[in-house]
Amino acid sequence: MLLTALGVLAALGVLALAGWLLTFPLNDARFTSGLSGTRGTFTAARCHTTGTGGTRVCTGTFVPAKGGFVDRTAQIRNARIQVGRPVDLRRRPDGGYVQPGPMSAGKDLALAFGIVSLAAFLLVVLCAAPKRVSAGGWKRMRKNPPPWGTLLTILVPLFGASLALTVLCASVGFLLSLA
Known part of the structure; x- marks a missing residue:
């Protein structure tokens, strides 16, 4: 028992x-599927690799598609982003960013x-x-x-x-x- x-x-x-x-x-x-989050465009001003694990961090500007708060200090990690080329991202409620795909x-x-x-x-x-x-x-x-x-x-x-x-x-x- x-x-x-x-x-x-x-x-x-x-x-x-x-x-x-x-x-x-x-x-x-x-x-990541694009079903949630604030849709917008992110343009990286610079990208660099940090730490021993090689985490790639890009910093730039996020502009929401339907207006709202523009984040000029947005950061995203380990995303396929080139400096100066706009990409679609999703802003999470916690302030983080995700590249859907x-x-x-x-x-x-x-x-x-x-x-x-x-x-x-x-x-x-x-x-x-x-x-x-x-x-x-x-x-x-x-x-x-x-x-x-x-x-x-x-x-x-x-x-x-x-x-x-x-x-x-x-x-x-x-x-x-x-x-």
Whole structure:
């Protein structure tokens, strides 16, 4: 009974952590896909590389498309920007800037699917932990004692699908970064 309670607590912890972690890439995906944020044009006055990681920082002027506050000291990191050439950006509510595009959105989606995949994998491990439960090929997953059989029939395909989507989104994001 104690092990079951600990397993349930561990599963709830995995779900809570995964839910919290998912808020970060999904929030960013709203801006990188161009669905949220203040649309405008950014023109870089200068760009330089900082730190040992080689972070590229561009500083310039952001002009909102529909009028409003013009930010003459706007900064954006690691974006594909050339000095003097205007590019479309989105201003986030926190004052940061994002360059929307399929490459950035693909990375955010890959990260979100990766979090779902890892959470599903951890839950499969928790479900398969009892000795009488099997996630292997010698026994159909539904034949496991309740509720493990039902959970495994949901979690194993969820893990596989989210892992495949992680690889697909990461590959598309990588290929678009080469273009």
